[in-house]
Amino acid sequence: DVKVTQSSRYLVKRTGEKVFLECVQDMDHENMFWYRQDPGLGLRLIYFSYDVKMKEKGDIPEGYSVSREKKERFSLILESASTNQTSMYLCASAERAAGVNEQFFGPGTRLTVL
Amino acid sequence: DAKTTQPPSMDCAEGRAANLPCNHSTISGNEYVYWYRQIHSQGPQYIIHGLKNNETNEMASLIITEDRKSSTLILPHATLRDTAVYYCIVRVYNTDKLIFGTGTRLQVFP
Numbered sequence: 001d002v003k004v005t006q007s008s009r010y011l012v013k014r015t016g017e018k019v020f021l022e023c024v025q026d027m028d029h030e031n032m033f034w035y036r037q038d039p040g041l042g043l044r045l046i047y048f049s050y051d052v053k054m055k056e057k058g059d060i061p062e063g064y065s066v067s068r069e070k071k072e073r074f075s076l077i078l079e080s081a082s083t084n085q086t087s088m089y090l091c092a093s094a095e096r097a098a099g100v101n102e103q104f105f106g107p108g109t110r111l112t113v114l
Numbered sequence: 115d116a117k118t119t120q121p122p123s124m125d126c127a128e129g130r131a132a133n134l135p136c137n138h139s140t141i142s143g144n145e146y147v148y149w150y151r152q153i154h155s156q157g158p159q160y161i162i163h164g165l166k167n168n169e170t171n172e173m174a175s176l177i178i179t180e181d182r183k184s185s186t187l188i189l190p191h192a193t194l195r196d197t198a199v200y201y202c203i204v205r206v207y208n209t210d211k212l213i214f215g216t217g218t219r220l221q222v223f224p
Contacts, residue, residue, distance in 0.1 A: 006159070032208050042201070043158070043214035050210060058211070090157050094210065101148075101205065103212060105157025 004106035006091055019078040021109050023091030030096035032074035033103065034066060037088040049074055050091045050096060081113045117141070117204045123219040132189040134218050138204030139183040146205050148177060148212065149187045151198040156203065158214075160188065191220045
């Protein structure tokens with residue numbers, strides 16, 4: 001079974017801190033994604049990566065950056081955390097544009113910025 | 115923006131069929147319909163997808179209307195564990211992005 005793991009289930013940070021959210025997948029998938037989920041807004045795509053060192057902006061990239069140095073690992077970085085970045089963050093991976101394009105999700109990280 | 119419209123919530127009795135509707139009136143010929151669900155405190159999980167033919171797998175059935183402007187996800191015998199938010203998504207074939215809407219919250223009751 002595909003496994004997508006995220007470094008923390010819960011995280012509390014202070015405004016202005018630099019925050020790293022880590023995601024690791026074990027199925028050699030080319031594509032990896034970062035979403036945030038907020039009540040009433042559903043899942044929104046922040047960034048995705050289709051290969052090592054490659055990235056593309058999603059729908060809401062402002063205030064975030066990403067890093068993909070190894071195929072299995074995709075990091076989301078909040079350079080200076082703000083309270084409006086309090087949210088649930090979900091990572092996913094998938095084979096590249098395959099017929100099914102099933103995305104496999106991690107359990108999520110609930111980030112609170114105080 | 116999400117290209118689908120779903121009711122915000124639905125109820126279903128345990129053991130009965132749950133029929134979840136989705137409107138995608140602006141769908142194009144090369145766009146697939148995908149369904150995912152998200153059980154509380156977990157990440158979303160793929161259920162099924164289709165282009166124009168009806169599809170069935172071990173989890174559910176997907177019925178797409180002939181004009182492809184709407185579809186219905188059917189859980190034939192709903193259980194309490196099917197209580198979740200169900201997302202209907204339209205995706206262009208061979209692209210990598212999925213655009214999630216706000217989904218339908220299905221509550222299965224005993």
